[in-house]
Amino acid sequence: MTRRLSHRIDVALGRYLPEQRLFLRTDHSTRFLRLSPMAQALGLASGAGVVAWAMLSTAILLTNHVGSGNLRDEARREQALYDQRLNALAGERDAAAEEVGAARERFEMAMGEVSRMQSELLASEERRRELETGMSVLQQSLRKTMAERDASRARSRTLAAELEGKGRQVAEGPRAADVQDTLAFLTGALEETAVERDTVAADAAAAYQLAEALAYEQKLVQERNDQIFTSLEEALTVSITPLDKMFKAAGLSTDQVINRVRQGYSGVGGPLTPLSMSTKGDDVLPSPDELRAAALVEKLDEINLYRIAAEKLPFAQPLKSAYRFTSPFGVRSHPTKGGQRMHEGVDFAAGYGTPIHATADGVVTKAGWVSGYGRLVTIRHEFGLETRYGHMAQIRVEEGQRVSRGDRIGDMGNSGRSTGTHLHYEVRVDGKPVNPMTYIKAARDVF
Incomplete structure (x- = not known):
């Protein structure tokens, strides 16, 4: 039955693939191999299968190679973007820190200048009060002297009239000459006092104007510092938020993780140095800028703690x-033993x-x-x-x-x-x- 079926298949394929004979000749004999139509068909089918398998394998390998190259390029691009973002944030942080330091130096210089001008203004006010007191005393002395002068002139006129009536000439008494000298001295002193008073008033007005200019500049510096601090606070908030979400998505308590890392990285130390006492008192409170700067330092430290914790937990691939x-x-299902x-x-x-x-x-x-x-x-x-x-x-x-x-x-x-x-x-x-x-x-x- 099998031979009859094989014969029929050979007859049917013989129309397209006639029987072939392959002769093998040696020195002593000649032999041939008979290739039936079925054998030729199986050979062609096997060759076609091998060619198709090779083409399919090549296509799969090329697809995997291209896919893996795209994934590597994408990973490199994402890593480059992340590094660029970190570098940009670090640059902004350093620039902002330098700007804060420069603004603080300008603010301290301005405050020192204001303190110096205030001291000069207080000294000028004290001197002005002393000059006003001296002028009041001089005015009282001048009034007394003018009254004595008028009385001396009246007495001189009376004496002159009496002498003329008696026919004798009497020279003017020595007291009139003393009064004239005293009046000249007092007049000069009053003029010098008035000039000095005007000078002190001008210096005081200039000091007030400088104080107002310094106050305005201080206000501008404060507004600029507020913008810098606001930008830094926003940048730190943007940096911390994804890290916090990452730990929460992993089912971890961020407070416990940060406290654990802080306990492991809390070493301090240093040589002992003498204690220096401040002459300004112990009740000097930090300024608002110093408080905000301290808060930013704490945020930066928190980001560093997040970074350390992330390196200690298996977040990488x-x-x-x-x-x-x-x-x-x-x-x-178990791959070798079966079952769930x-x-x-x-x-x-x-x-x-x-x-x-x-x-x-x-x-x-x-x-x-x-x-x-x-x-x-x-x-x-x-x-x-x-x-x-x-x-x-x-x-x-x-x-x-x-x-x-x-x-x-x-x-x-x-x-x-x-x-x-x-x-x-x-x-x-x-x-x-x-x-x-x-x-x-x-x-x-x-x-």
Whole structure:
């Protein structure tokens, strides 16, 4: 039955693919191979299948290569934009700090000039009061002297009349000459006092004008400082908001994280120096600008604490090259044993030997072979977190070694219980597995 079917197929294909014979000739004999129409058809089909498979594989490889190149370019662009944003914020912060320092110096100079002018004004006022008192005394003396002069003149006229009546000539008494000298002295003193009074009044008016100009300049400096402080406060608020959202999206309390980091980075010290006492009193309160500057310093310190905390938590991705997300966190069908099992991590598939990086700062607690995981690296982080990297081809760290976020810790492989080259990545909090994508997604809009 099978031979009859094969014969019919050969007859049907013989119209298009006639039977061929391949002769093989040697020194002693000649042989030939018979190629039936069915054999020729199978050969052509096999060749066409191989060509189609090669074309499809080439297309897939080209697509993956182009896709991975686009992802790398996009990641580089995002990293460049983030670096540019950080550099711009740092430049604005430095420029604003320099402007604040310059404005504070100008303000202190203006306040010193105002203090000096106020001292001169008070001295001028004191001198003016002394001159007014002296002028009042001189006026009283002048009135008394003028009264004595008038009385002396009247007496001189009386004596002159008496002498003329008696026919004798009497010279004017010495008291009249003394009165004339006294009047001349007092007149000169009054003129000098009036000139000095006018000079003091002009100096006082100039001092008031300078004080008003300095007050106006101080007001302009205050408005400019207020604009600078407002810009800095807005920039810091914009910088802190995404970091705060990132920690909240990861299910972490920002207050607890910041307090934990602050406790770990709170060292102070220095040589003992003599205590200097201020001569201005102990009740000098800080100015509003000093309070706002102190608040900005606290905000900058808070951003630094956020940065330190972010480096200690697994917000980064373990792979920096192109990969496929092949298995999520949660219950799934076991790839080798079957049945529903809990998958306590996520799987990333890429090429054999792809570099694997630490997702946060920490200490390597395991670097070796573990049943099921194959070649495994375990890293202990702050806040009770732990990350695991399984199925490696090669481990590049040792137990007890301290690593930083982004350090290369191994190469992707297929060791342990695995169906192909991939990375099994876990995040555990106090020993309990959690979804690693929670941390990766939380940092997606920040890093």
